[in-house]
Amino acid sequence: MADYRKLQDQQLVHLLQNGSHEAFGEIYKRYWALLYRNARKMLQDDQDATDVVQEVFTLLWERYPVIEVEISLSSYLYSAVRNKIINIINRNKLKNGYAASLQQFLAEGSRVTENEVREREFAIEIEREIANLPDKMRRIFELSRKQHLTYKEIAEEVNVSEGTVKKQVYNALKILRFKLGSYFFLFLMFVFYPFR
Structure with missing residues (x-):
């Protein structure tokens, strides 16, 4: 055995x-x-x-x-x-967002919540940090995380090897983790479910 x-x-x-x-x-x-x-x-x-x-x-x-x-x-x-954690955060965010929105609407007659303002500010910060990545890394990262292309598709698109694509995505995540600090996990949520 x-x-x-x-x-x-x-x-x-x-x-x-x-x-x-x-x-x-x-x-x-x-x-x-x-x-x-x-x-x-x-x-x-x-x-x-x-x-x-x-x-x-x-x-x-x-x-x-x-x-x-x-x-x-x-x-x-x-x-x-x-x-799975992103799903939990999204569910909690929806519940908390609904409760906060309802409470504020009852108090002020407005649907604009503090959470929405924070989300907007955080989305702007994320986009700023992505824009600060080196050009090639930024392009590969955006093709991966925003357009959801596979490493193979990205490699063909930018004319590099799949290994280079993997390394560029890894390095981008490493830089963003450092720049965004404790908010990095929330960053992942915004990358997959961007604020609209």
Whole structure:
């Protein structure tokens, strides 16, 4: 019997795609705590972080025959957690936005909320920081995050290798994470769901 602890992530993914409970168990043991800490840091709530990670692993098991891990298993799992957190933030934002808007409307007869002003200011700050990226990096980043092109499509568009595209997107995210500081996670939400 194979020692699943010694297998590399890619081998575990292959076994998982073939329905291996043992491979799933090893992935769970290997990544649960790491994903939980990441989610906990972003959500600042133990139960929400636990729920997010459990949901990601539930979906991983339910969709094992069709999962596509393009870069690495860790990247796939971290992206899945990030997307779940974005959904939570959006749901909370909608609830909070509605409550704030209603309260302000009742108090002042206006639908303009302080949150909308903050969102607008934050959107402007994000666009300013993206505009400050080096030209080639900015173009690649915008094709990736705003036009949602694949790395391959971007590589063909700007006539560079896929590796260069990946590196440029990684470097752009690194710069923006530094520039936007603690608001970086909110930045990701605005990139995928821009303020209109």
